[in-house]
Amino acid sequence: MSELPDALYTPEQVRALDRRAIEDHGIPGGVLMARAGRATWRLIRQRFPDARRVMVLCGGGNNGGDGYVIARLAADAGLAVDLCPFADPAGLSGDARRAANEALARVPSAAFSPERLAETDLVVDALLGTGLDRPVSGAMADAIGAVNASHCRVVAVDVPSGLSARTGQVMGIAVRAALTPTFIGLKQGLFTGEAADCIGEVVFDDLQVPAAVHDGMEPSARLLGAEALEAGLPRRPRTAHKGAFGHVLVIGGDLGMGGAVRIAGEAAARSGAGLTSVVTRPAHVAALLAARPELMVHGVEAGSGLAALLARADVLAVGPGLGQAEWGRALFEAVRDGDRPLVVDADGLNWLAQAPTRRDDWVLTPHPGEAARLLDTDIAEIDRDRFAAVTAIARQYGGVAVLKGAGTLISDGLCCRVCTEGNPGMASGGMGDALTGLIAGLRAQGFDTLASACLGVQAHARAADRAALDGERGLLAGDLLNALRSVVNP
Template sequence: MTGRLYNSEQIRDIEQQAIAEMAQGDFVLMQQAASALLGLLKQRWPCRKRLLVYAGAGNNGGDGYLLAAYAQAEGYQVAVKCIGDHALLPKAAQMAKKATEQAEVPLLALSAAFKADVVVDALFGIGLNRPVSGDYASAIEQINQSSCPVLAVDVPSGLCADTGQVLGSAVKASVTLGFIGHKIGLFTADGPDHCGDLLLEPLSIPQRIFAAQEYSARQVNGAQLLAQLQPRCAHFHKGQAGHVVIVGGDFGMAGAPLLSAEAALRCGAGLVTVLTRKEHVPALIARRPECMVHGVEAQQDLHPFFLKASVIVAGPGLGQQFWGQQLLQQVLMQNKPVLLDADALNLLTQQTTPQLKQLILTPHPGEAARLLQCSSKEVQQNRFKAVQALHQQYQATVLLKGNGSLIAGEKDLQLLNAGNPGMASAGMGDLLSGIIAALWAQGLNAETATALGSWLHATAADHLAARFGQRGLLALDLLTEVRTLLNQPCSG
């Protein structure tokens, strides 16, 4: 169903239920998959007629075999390279191989030469759970060294469908045609870099089977989230739009809280106060006079400003010295909604776990690793496990940033399928904190504010990257685009 993301076990459950309801159900689904693959080949590369299929020793290989037979019948010049022990093929894949042999498609050894203009990866499906080795690793190397477009069947071989981790080596596809439902690992970690264009063919699975099946996550739906922002009535005033208080900006880092403050204002917060080093006050007011800016030297200076806060943001430019440490201690004592980012997350590892009732954490993988006392490599190997562990440990809404950002809250796990490498520039996280805080202060719950804020931030960056390119994208460039997106429901 739309927006749902599944792990391998869930996909297998759906498939087995469908197979049980139809005669030769597994072969019927394989026929549908092969037909969909052939249709995609015709549509995507209509003038390329030399097809080389790499077929593994499972049902994914069966899809490849049957595609080869269908393509041969349509006038393609086709060959299949058989990898693994094909004497052990599952029954449906055996039938597919027989169809290929009857069509007189050449079955080649891995070392054989064949001049193709499209390569099909049908080596592994969703079941791979160990590093690739032997002939399979050699086949993946051949595919990746090919100068041809590559069509991956269901999952790029070598990629873990559950985590997005590369298991030793993985195919880099031009297009991936998935079957039944979207696999969660294809949207995060290394997944997007290996899938190319990701398409889905649900086959003839009844909707009631999907409806009854649990799923692992759902994609962030920006349009649905925007609809939760209520239009402002004619007598609306700034006090109804919330008051965001931002704590940060140690020496040399005044720009960080300023970025958060500008983002909060542009996203509709009624009032924004920045609490920073007194030396930074004149510059911040000169740059953004709409903000209230106060110099604070010790934690006791914060309390009067927190009394009127709707949301407190701590971390942008906070630093990890004594000044930042004592300010964070005071923040964690407040009975207010609190968003922690950047240095506040690093300092949090030195604190006892806060008992805040409303808390948002927005770590990147390195910060998440410090909070979990593991390595960033371990975080990236299973981002889903990491974000859920942080949610449980801190009883917070957690945004794990990165390729395929993840949001863990009280409801479903959500995945953000937006953003681009141009966002790897200074200040992007500070901007995001201000966006989320503004939405939270305007009455959205923590989970919705985090998801919508992340979507606005990433989608604005995608729009700008599409127009001007990724390199040189600055954080403040996003705000005009974010504001345009944010006001879409009110346009007209």
């Protein structure tokens, strides 16, 4: 994905920006449409110079108008063009109608058929824009299915048709594009949820609108840029000592789950924490010390055994392998109401969902299932709007919420941050434990709650991307830990 601005907007905000450009800055809508079409056409020639036959699928509205501009430009360049309207051009209005008339004067329309795809080098998707609010159906759904099945290269104009530009959810079926040029403002739904399977490479073009168009428009979310780790993790003073970088205490690892706290503890240490301790079942102590002797490991059989350890720690990480038995409940209750900053994951979140409380100094790191329990709903509802879900968790429980998944979201209840790094190899056990320890380790080093969550999420994802250079399938949390040291030393 090419370097992008960090500001993200809802579809409604982008339409407002478009109106500002037209009404407040005197840029005609037809000029913006022509610029969008030309920008897309330039990208097509750059990315797909071998394309000789192009199929352009045009819907109604301005998105379809962009498609008509592209069809005309392709024909003017001497390419064979199949121009397939999915809305009667005579029913269009304004700029879209004028763009359609100009294109159809140069290129005759053609009925879409899957058979045409066999002779097509490139498909331009200009079917549906940012206003989609219901599942795609009928002829458009059939066409999208045929395009996806054909394995043709696809350029999606502004947003892949069928993908919600607000939430990143696929609305029934969505185009799977190789390239998505998008305009005026980045749409938040392009960067989370199911979008990763649809967008391909995203390229942004502001269509030369003045920067003042954005004045007073607060972004709905922000991307974590590639440079955030470099800016956030400076070189250490040459006089540094371990006492300057905090003490993390990881709590969890019921019987049979000692590996979870080992991973979390090592991640905290690899993040740069000065000291890392682990509380687990006594049966796990010897194995953890043998595997990672830098950890200080304590066997505890009841919550009452925590007091002295809690007093020495700066930050607590609770939940990895904690379990849903009485042992885990007692440990969670012993730390929940204390005075140390917390990172809560896994069964710590499940215990929290059963007895909700609020704190301002913790980071909660749910996956969609845990998020559903925290909000007393189901996973489908979480996936319908990940932005709304992570914001609701942060506002209800306080602190910072991290909703894991493709396009991980971080929210303090005011604004979301979005991490687009990471890969499908992270879908394996122990990855969440590593993130928990990593965030706790950064928090112990003096980063505030939001910064430790953002830096931790990004470092976690980037380490996984480096570890996945040998392949995504079979990637283990331990592989991520091996890559983490270079990531946190940018």
